[in-house]
Amino acid sequence: MTIPPLKLGSLEIWPPVVSAPMAGYTGGVYREILREHGCPYSYTEMVSAKGLLHGGDDSQEILSHRDEDRPLAVQIFGYEAESMAKAAAMLSEDDRGFAAIDINMGCPARKITSQGSGGALLKNVSLACDILRAVKESSKLPVTVKARLGWADSSGAVEFAKAMADAGVDMLVFHGRTVSQGYSGKADWRTIEEAASEVPVPVVGNGDITTAKEALDRVENGPCAGVMVGRAILGNPVFFDELVALLRGEEPEDYTGERKMSLAKEHFMRSIERYGERRGLLEMRKQLVFYFRGMRGAARLREAVLKEKSAEAVVRLLDEGWRAFQ
Ligand SMILES: Cc1cc2nc3c(=O)[nH]c(=O)nc-3n(C[C@H](O)[C@H](O)[C@H](O)COP(=O)(O)O)c2cc1C
Secondary structure: OOOOOEEEOOEEEOOOEEEOOOOOOOOHHHHHHHHHOOOOOEEOOOEEHHHHHOOOHHHHHHHOOOOOOOOEEEEEEOOOHHHHHHHHHHHOOHHHOOOEEEEEEOOOOHHHHOOOOHHHHHHOHHHHHHHHHHHHHHOOOOEEEEEEEEOOOOOOHHHHHHHHHHOOOOEEEEEEEEOOOOOOOOOOHHHHHHHHHHOOOOEEEEOOOOOHHHHHHHHHHOOOOEEEEOHHHOOOOHHHHHHHHHHOOOOOOOOOHHHHHHHHHHHHHHHHHHHOHHHHHHHHHHHHHHHOOOOOOHHHHHHHHHHOOOHHHHHHHHHOHHHHHO
């Protein structure tokens, strides 16, 4: 199977299958785990351009990452060209270690769109272009955009992609839904692929990919330069092992209950180590349940883990306790 790498500036991303930014899930700990399983490219969780300029502590934590967690794009959101450009200039300094600046033009959360940021930029394409141009001008790094197909309908998606290409975008990621859709319905790959065939810049398709095989089929048999995978990689770092195995023509190893629990424990321990017991427990509750997907007794296991109040008890459950639910 010969699949070309995804080219972004001087970077060659291979396989051209990248992990999606997911606020609250793809922080440093999980990104490092994904890398160890073969993930070639990731994003920080989104950070407010204005917050960054005003020195918010939250932003600094989102930005901090380890050398082994590269190449890494930093994703910013905002609604003013000037603050976005200033944030991009700051983030493109060499010592920050980022590979690209990504602009969020897809987030449907009301607290983001009500200020005119995220997905709301799709209602104002000329502002979206102004922001992109300003960020391009002030950044030393490639500038990418992650967008949805439109605000309320996708009829303008190809025009939007062309406008982004004209304004100098280096790569466009399209999630195949509109902002109004939220996560309902199915991702519209026909429109993503139509846009990918019509613009001269790499388009990365995103939405509803569930398996490594599906990801490879999309890049092998369609016009997208790459694909991005979100929810399917939660509790499932072996997604990338499976990808590597398929590319080698090998049969991927089964993701058995034992493997799930051992990887869940690894993820849990690293979170506790990085963030301390209290915060680690809080953050990992929502992540651990993804490791239970597809297991017998998943609902009861979920209930059991949500009840535990100490790291030690969670570890016992992941070590041996889970077997009682099988
Ligand atoms: C919990 C969660 C958090 C997300 N956070 C972000 C984010 O910070 N920035 C962003 O561009 N997209 C974000 N997304 C959207 C994903 O990156 C992706 O576009 C979407 O989930 C569709 O891909 P999938 O079907 O493979 O999950 C988030 C999605 C989820 C489920």
